[in-house]
Every structure is written in C-alpha cells, then in structure tokens.
Amino acid sequence: MTGLRAELARVGIRGRLAERIVLELDDHLRCDPAAELGAPRELAERFAEELRVPRTRRSTYAGFTALVLAALSIGISASGGGLALYGARGWIQSLGGLAVVLGGQVSFVAGVLALWGALKGPQTPPELRLVQRRMGVALVAGGFTLAAHSVQTVVVEPYMSTLWLVLAISAALVPTLGLGAAAYGLHGAIVVTPATEPARRPFPWRLVIAIGAAAAAVIAVGSAFTEHSWMEGLSRGVVESIAFATCFAVFGRRLGIRR
C-alpha cells in the first residue's frame, strides 16, 4: 500500500481521495487476500484514467456556470448601480471599462469553446487537455474582468449609494468564489491528465474574419447609438477589431483554434 500511495501521488491523486483508495483496497485485501489488484503503478494509472473524463466535464460545467454568474453580476451592477457613474470620465475608469470589455470577450469565447468541447464528449488526453486549456483561459480572463470591475467600483465608490455599493461588492465577491471553486476543480482534472502537445488544426481564416467583423460591427453600431456619435462608434469598432486580432494571435493556439 505504501507503493500505491506513492504511485497515486505520481499520477496526481493525493490527499483524501488517495487515502480513501488505499483504505478501500486495504479492506478488500482483508476480505480476499488473493485479490488481483495488479501492480501499484498500473492501478494508480487506471484510477487516473477513469477520473480524468468526469473531472474535466464537471469542472468545465462548473466553470461555465461561474462565468455566467460573473457576467450577470457585472451586468446588473453596471447597468443599475453604476448608472451615470460609469459614464463619468477618468483614465482609471476608461482603462477599467476597456479591461472589462476585453476580458469579458476573451472569457466568453474561451468558455463557449470549452463548453462545446466538453459536450462533444472528449475521451483522449489531447482532447481533454484542450478543453482544460480553454477553461483555464476563460477562468483567468473572467478573474481579470472581475478585478477590473472591482477597480471601477472602488473609483466610483464615493458617489455610490450604500445599496448599490453592497450590490457591487456582492457582484465581485460571489462570482469570485465561484471562479475559485471552478479553478480548484479544473486543477483536479489537469493533474490526472497527462500533458500532451496541442493537436494541429487547420487555420479557419474565413470563420475568424467573419466573427471578428461581426463583433466589431456590433460594438460600432451599439456605441454609435448609445453615445449618439458615429465617430465614437467607428473608433470603438476599430479598437474592437485590433483587440480581436491581438487576442486571436495571443490566445488562438492555446484555445486550439489556430496552428
């Protein structure tokens, strides 16, 4: 059993679960000393193999739920409590707003890709790793977005009513706990999955350009209407296009959407 404990740790199974496995098998050997448990190394690898799929799937679903919760919280807090406050100017708020918009988009794209990958029923380590990488990016971007939103809240705090301040703090705290729990679950899935090279995929130029153009158009038209200025809409559309291309270059390989 000492050998099994070490092998379980080697494949990423530690703590209470490792202890439970050892106790269970020890009990089994007392019932049947001739039991065929196999070599500790093989046995530990079999446990890791059986656990990696459900762990990846569950952590992806949990992660996506936490991201949706974060988006809802930020949306409600920004549209209600911030009201005109977010319209207030200042470089910290502008930078914070930009970070929320960019982080939110990266998180959304990575989260949807992870969910889509999980729903397809990944089985092999490369497929599982891809889903895990996507969810990892989504959670980090989600955390970044929440942090940016919190900075904005701190900046406008003196002008906020107590009610909306409480809401804004809740909007940051509750999803942070959700993201933290999802990240912990994801870590549990990653440690039992062998590291593999990302699969080589064809470069979907047309799809990428279409999505990028659509995102830029939505931002441009939406901003033009809300700010009552076509110039403002156009400039934000251009910023969105640049941001989209940069994010694709930075995260594309990690998300498995480019070579």
Add this chain to the structure above:
Amino acid sequence: MKAETLKGHLDALILATLREGPAHGYAVIETLKQRSEGAFDLAEGTVYPVLHRLEADGLLSSAWSVASGRRRRVYRLTRRGRADLAERHTEWTSFVHAVEAVLA
C-alpha cells in the same frame, strides 16, 4: 471472461449489482461473479477505478460504514444512476433481440 470483452457493458453490470441495495467493492465483485455463474470473475484492480468514475459521474454515491471494526466504503445507486441503468437495460434488450433475430 476478461474485462476487455466486457468493455462497454461493465458500467451497466456494476450499476445492476447495486440495484437491490448498497454494497461495498468486495460485495459488488462477488455479486457479479455469482450472478454470472463465474463468467464475470473480474480483476479487482479493474472494478474499483470504475466505481470511482461512476461516483464522479453522479451515478453512484458512497459513504464510510463500520463493519467488524473496520471502515468500509459502501456504494449506492443515485436517482440518476437508477435512470441510467434503466436506459442501458432497454438498449441492451433491444440489441439482444435484434442480434437474435439476425442469428436465428
């Protein structure tokens, strides 16, 4: 019969052994052996990881119990596990009928 031959059916067989009530790993393996009249004499090292996966999938739940002064992990079917077993049973029955109809 080797575990490889049972691949794809092992989950259903393990779930079925727990249909009548909770049991620990050793009892699951013994029940499989007895009900199959020795045909499914599986290596213990195969069954325990599958029990853990079925639990991680939410089809089983487990808890410690004490028997003869020893701690023992006891597994039971969850509601989802029961529904999953019923579905697998239906699929298996129609598969067997279809194969028999062709072979007969």
